[in-house]
């Protein structure tokens with residue numbers, strides 16, 4: 698995967714990212730679900746502007762660490778949560794020794810990670826023996842802009858893969874966890890109503906890596922057809938909703 702694209706994309710979004718009430722609410726929900734105690738050392742992987750750590754107000758800031766690849770997102774995190782530690786690092790190469798953390802969180806970031814198994818194995822390395830990993834993933838049950846875009850493209854024989862697909866179910870996480878000697882011990886479903894999106898905002902290229910996206914190479918005639926179908930789908934969709942799964946993983950046995 699192109700880390701360069703991720704850095705550029707989130708450096709660009711850093712100054713406005715916190716205006717997304719969706720990401721703020723999801724980070725709060727994940728922090729509530731993780732519920733670390735005051736004694737826990739917490740690492741938030743792909744912390745962005747630090748929204749998850751900022752939701753853990755009752756914990757001493759000195760117990761809170763966040764890592765991310767985007768320096769601009771980290772700048773916002775540092776100024777929003779002084780006293781916490783924020784480092785620029787990759788989710789699958791952490792600059793920490795074994796057993797440094799009691800709880801590791803990773804929220805709204807799975808689609809960007811190349812290899813979830815490799816990432817979880819690395820998180821497990823820096824976790825204490827009875828530590829916990831808490832993640833959020835998007836499930837296909839929601840009705841979001843990208844869902845409508847995929848439907849509109851399919852109507853014209855074009856495929857747009859869902860980058861969340863391989864990590865979007867409890868079963869997928871049971872398999873991932875088993876590969877690293879962990880298991881899923883707790884889950885919670887979380888939904889949030891979303892504002893509707895526009896045709897142009899949905900056609901902006903997203904996730905230029907890994908996933909198949911026939912729209913990237915589509916002819917202008919095909920794109921025009923998709924635009925019309927997408928407009929019709931948007932106009933006839935009343936309820937937009939994100940569906941999120943929160944999961945807790947622990948060492949097996």
Ligand SMILES: C[S@@+](CC[C@H](N)C(=O)[O-])C[C@H]1O[C@@H](n2cnc3c(N)ncnc32)[C@H](O)[C@@H]1O
Nearest residue numbers: 707743744745765766767787788804805806809
């Ligand atoms: C949608 S934001 C989520 C930020 C934060 N977790 C939240 O809940 O608001 C995704 C974040 O993942 C970061 N990211 C993506 N791939 C990464 C990787 N391989 N290692 C570390 N950070 C990564 C991006 O820079 C971005 O800040």
